[in-house]
Amino acid sequence: MTAEAARGGGRTDPRPDVAAGRRGVVVAGWLGSTNLGDELLFRALTRQLRARGAEPTAISTDPAATTAVHGVEALPHLDPPAWWRAARADRRLVLGGGGLLQDESSRWNVPYHLSRVAVGRGAGARVVAVGLGGGTLHAPSKAAVLALLRTVPVGARDRLTASQLRTIGCRHVRLTADLAFSLPPSTEPAHDELVVCLRPRNVGGGWRPASSNWQRGLPSAAQLTALAARLGDLARALGLSLRFVALQADRDGPLHEAIAARVTGVDVVAVRPTVDTVLDEVARGRLVLGMRFHAAVAGLLAGRPVLAAPYSSKVAELASDAPRTVWQLGVPLTRVVPMHAEEALRVGDHHRAAELAALVARERGNGRLLDALLEETS
Helix, strand or coil, X not given: XXXXXXXXXXXXXXXXXXXXXXXXXXXXXXXCCCEHHHHHHHHHHHHHHHHCCEEEEEEECCHHHHHHHHCCEEEECCCHHHXXXXXXXXXXXXXXXXXXXXXXXCCCHHHHHHHHHHHXXXXXXXXXXXXXXXXXCXXXXXXXXXXXXXXXXXXXXXXXXXXXXXXXXXXXXXXXXXXXXXXXXXXXXXXXXXXXXXXXXXXXXXXXXXXXXXXXXXCCHHHHHHHHHHHHHHHHHHCCEEEEXXXXXXXXXXXXXXXXXXXXXXXXXXXXXXXXXXXXXXXXXXXXXXXXXXXXXXXXXXXXXXXXXXXXXXXXXXXXXXXXXEEECCCCHHHCCHHHHHHXXXXXXXXXXXXXXXXXXXXXXXXXXXXXXXXXXX
């Protein structure tokens, strides 16, 4: 791809496959960051679009990285004229997936993401939202959601989001599931490892950008020591080594390494995977202990039991949808004891397979929305 195409110019023939007859779709999500959960969502959406003969163009915070990792054309996230040209040419825009409709990380979050919908609709593109998650919304955000998504077909990844959008006044909301449930499961065999996926505590919600808030959620030195002691005790009791897997390398990685340096009496390794390797890294564990939503999703995909820290409504709902796979802890991580893990490990594989199958089936609702989008704009 040329440098001009990466900047959003040269729209006459920037994508030979689209020019040859494949249909283009602009994708507005959270792309180009270091969050592998969001990158997995785009990987899943790209697979679904290409299976339907369509080619995505991504709006990204790092267009060069998105092109290199996913093999797509990417537009800068602060270039509305480029979005308009792409939406005008393709006549289709997909919002999602992931938790885009929430004020918890930052009050800028909703206007940031909905600005793409506004530009797309202004360019005459049809819009659908797939695998969309929400959260706390203040009055201005609710008004913006209603103004821009009232008549948009929406696939909500969880019941709370679906209910919230319907209450606001959105007319065409259906319950689907997280897009990552459409990804092929890892074939990595389980090793004698306890996989741990932690993150800094979310302390956002104000008018500061989310990227400036996360360091305030890091544990103190005393908390790091307590976490290391509890995780070491748990691994020893289970006869497992510790494997820390960072789903956001620049935030989770330093946290994991600080804890790993304090662990004694058990083998420990901390890894920073890529979007291509993260599902295999999580699948290595006989048990997954996570604070990241997509750590639980990856555990489900691999058929591994998951102990989920109680930090988010989306994790709580996933635990209610898959109660034999995702065990929501009712205690802080420093109070997790072997009996929590042993109970989860005793569940038969067939129970976990059934829970995964139900979520995979629900996720197919996102595909039906994409089918309708592509059919109506052909």
